[in-house]
Amino acid sequence: MDGRKRADIKPGMLVDIVLKKDQRTGALTRGTVANLLTKSPTHPHGIKVRLTDGQVGRVKAVLGQSEG
Structure with a gap:
């Protein structure tokens, strides 16, 4: 999955x-998603998220559930 739909991305x-x-x-x-920062249901450049280590960026690929 690419990261343009908010519904595809969940914390963890x-x-x-x-x-x-x-x-x-x-x-x-x-990294592992801590929280979603984009409020709209979609974004052409990817949904903006904060990772558990504090880094912020736009999702380019959803790899699935974190193992840790």
Whole structure:
């Protein structure tokens, strides 16, 4: 799943995000969703989330439930 639908993303899921500083390169950061920051049901660039380690970015891929 890509990360453009809010309904596809829940806290505790493992996702790949693009951080603001990595938008030019498209470098992905993997982590577990702590909370969703985008309020609208969809976003063309991906739903913005905060990871459990505090990093914020837009979801590019939903990988499923976190194992940890």
